[in-house]
Amino acid sequence: MKIAVCIKRVPDMEGRFKIAASGTGIDEAGLKYDMSDFDGYAAEVAIQVTEKLGAGEVTVISLGPDVVQETLRKALSMGAHRAVQLKHDAPVSDGFAIATALAAEIKDGGYDLVMCGRMAVDTQNRSTGIFLAELLGLPVISAISQLNVDGGVVKARRELEGAYELIECPLPAVVTIDEGIARARYPSLKGIMAAKKKPLEVKPAQLGAVTYQLEKMELPAERAAGRIIGEGKDAVPELVRLLKEEAKVL
């Protein structure tokens, strides 16, 4: 089983963001970076599939400047077998342009399964995996929380809002990974050592046409500060009054 996992390097979401002077990006000073959450889950799932089969190969692919090599090395240290950087130095947020470049790399790779995150936690576009599938002519199941690959068929589960569905499609296929399926493992020391010797190829990214441009980034309006209205169940009547009279939600 050959699996490709597309990994995006994104800033750590814990911090407070500042908008850069350009107005179209964030101020990168002092930020830490790691793989996007769902991409970490995808890498983990892919590694688990090959571990279970005792065979197969996981290729991790990231499009971006040279710093993405650090993120790819992390995936290699988790247990991926080889990595490809699609080198492109300027930031791109256009899902089609990115998917075109990923498709060019994946097309003739003989992959049985291609994985992306459900969404990149920075852009939150939620499109790349589905665009990629269309460009590759493959079936796609998006936002899956369970995966079972057996006899050339993918069986998956997708969480809806307070409901779920079960979905199947034949291999080769693209899937995009949601919460609930796996957590990215922490690389072991042995894994980190082994990763240094694993192949990491660098190729120029063949980006597709850019279909939209980000015009502006803003911080959302802050919520007005709230207040503690009391302690214990004695505060309940006051809460109910406020919900009725002030918030008008009861």
Add this chain to the structure above:
Amino acid sequence: MANILAFSETRLGELRRAGIETVTAARQVADATGGQVHAVLVGAPGVAQHAAKLAAHGADVVLVMEHESFANYNPEAIAATLAARLGGGYRSAFFAASAIGHDLVARVAAKMKLAYASDVTEFAFSGDAVAVAHPGYTNKIVQRFVLKATPALISLRAGAVLPVENAKAGTVEALAPAVDPTAVRVKVTLTEKAAGGKIDLGEAPVIVAGGRGLKEAANFKLVEDLAAAFGNAAVGATRAVTDDGWRPHSDQIGQTGRLVSPDLYIACGISGAIQHLAGMRTSKTIVAINKDKEAPIFKAADYGIVGDVMDVLPALTEAVKAAKAGA
């Protein structure tokens, strides 16, 4: 002017509120730019019964596609049909920013080789451009961009536009599938409401959410009782809780879970980690009940009660019941 399409999402034969919000959004645009609103209803035979409701909310035409194979979501057949239809010349198409809506809008965009805007909170049409806002960086940043593609494909965040009645003719027309809906590669074999999830988390006006402060799965009964007292409330949870298997992952709210924006969000025994706040901080009114007065959730909450959920929740449930009975 060209027409506007609204995809009206149904689940298990029921029309979702998000499926009406898209019609209201399309109506707003049509009223400003001209053109008609075409709402699309897809489902098993019988789904056409919802056409009247879509007409009442502003659909000039309701395009109905009924087939046994649409009892569950049928992504490939629906996407192919919508792409073909939209190719005939529409100004824009609205989808819900739901799990299904996100899947579908991306498939349609991919087929039409168009950019689209996902999870949109604001939109403004002018000439051949649509200015949109969509949240990024776990909802900490608003990203504004201009969509120049026609049709402009948009998935609309729940609550960004509220359903408004605006009766139109709602002429019903059959929409034929562009491909054989049984000859598809991707098949949904089952759709089921999650255990305990009586009300759709994506559209409930009130959400009562529980965290690790509930101590054990059985105590979620207190959360469910409060939700039941409201009558229109869904139950949500933190990742700590879904990871421990107390609640299904479809209940998880936050950065890696569902994004919700109800009128009222009641956080019970939830610390207010940044990843949880990412999923609910746009709720209109937030209430927090936590025994630790330093818990970060109190910074996000409009109203806080410092106390033990075991005491406060039953008292609140009784008070809400009484308020509802009096109302």
